Amino acid sequence: MKISRKLYSYYLVWPALLIYCVFFVLPAIIGLFYSFTDWRLDRVGIKFIGWENFERIFTDKTLLLAIKNTLIFAVATVIGKNLIGLALAIGLNMRLKSRNMLRAIFYSPSILSVLVISIVFTPMLRSEGTINRIFESLGLDFLSQNWLTDPQIVIWTVAAVSVWQHAGFQMAIYLAGLQSISKDYYEAATIDGAGAWRSFRSITIPLLLPAININLMLTLIGGLKVFSEVFVLTGGGPGNASQVVGTIILRSFGEGSWGLGTAVNTLLFAAVTIIAIPLLIFMRRKEVSE
Template sequence: MLHRKMYPVWLIVPALVIYAVLYIFPTASGFYYSLTDWSPYKDSIKVIGFDQFVDLFRTKAMYTAMKHTVIYAAIVTIFQNGLGVLLALFLNAKLAGRNFFRSVFFMPCILSALVVGYMFTIVLHPDGIFNQLLDQIGLSSLTKDWFGDPKLALYSVTAVNVWQWAGSSMALYLAGLQGISKDMLEAAVIDGTTYGQRLRYVVMPILAPVVTISVLLSMIGSMKTFELIYVTTGGGPGGATEVMNTFIFKQFGSGLYAYGTAANVILFLSVGIVSVLLVKLMRRGETAV
């Protein structure tokens, strides 16, 4: 009898071991090494406490990176989910070829961020496809150096990120919309409600948990962004697109391993705190809808 009860546990154990080795242990090690002066080139490690964290919080570069991370995450989260909802509502209707368009909008999600980044460095180059298109349609005054202008670079990268991941949010919202009872919607139509009223009082209350999940995933993903920014701008020009992960990468590249680890811990805690607060906020919104 005991053997039968333990059977599900034995199925879970391999996954738990892999999770512990590949995630829990490295995370715990990161917390420890952030309190030391460790380097792979040192024979011994000395515990120095929170000195590196104090130095980091006195560093203007880290505050700039954190500010850019917050701006980037906020813009991506808002537009990715807004566009995802619109695409889901549009492609949930009975349209010819809707499965084809669903595939087209979801396709960028399966591409590597490196591939997307290299592709858009060509598209948004000063002599690239996008500026050439603007010239052809008589909007040459709008041509810019999209990744080279410090005032535009961060917003250009966020636009690329939204382009890539809006399809992911669309898929989540589509799944939520298809879970809504057709009888409920038909009853609302019979009652004489408008499309807007059905969205407000029927669709959104049911879709609210999906919104929470999608917003949370997009916020976490955008706060941890690295590959796209590294490929397109490298954190430049002049630090205009420096985010936490590019800042951390540069610390490791400079040989400041413990310093970079401490910055990584700050990012980890920041993502955790933002996630908890966001879930609480979104849960309140679910009950208010």
């Protein structure tokens, strides 16, 4: 009876664990196997080719550009979403009469479909679009750019749109963290003569580490797995200038290069794991130490 009671909690977990293994773990293992094959639409048999697909990834210029763009997008969005989200949270944590309305306004873009965002931003980002017209009306013509057709800046444009859409979501997490911090800490710091910056550095940041940890992980994983923003805004263009790993996977499967597509997907999974897990461990240790 005692053993049965100890195992009771596991009985509740096993169904969910079984579903997870069948629909996530097993396909991942099968995909890992196919990434080492020449699996293609135009071939009947499948032959084991070892590391050839992975060698192609690191020798093909388009694939290397996609990896570079993915890293640029991830870094830009992690920094942008967290800095802007934290700034909004701090500002809207103050006693403003309109703070509830402003919170709703800044959060609302995060619940919109990426397709809706693209419909709104595509005409705005054209060379004759709203954004360039605003710059011109302010006498800032030098800031006008071909936002979606210039290969040098197109991935940064897509990243900026993503930051605009999702910074409000990070704001909500930071805001919840800020509201959980007792006001007594700040009152004690004021009595000890600490200024606003000292209180922010010594009280707010340490006690906000759980929220920072969550937001860093969400934005990092989301940045590395980017697909929708690029697909709906540029389709990977102009040319291949804004291709990312996600769009390369889609293109590979669309062209029938299924072995290459699974290899790229496997590489993406490995990259997310290698980057995210050490960061998570580091942030958890910082939480404990603080």
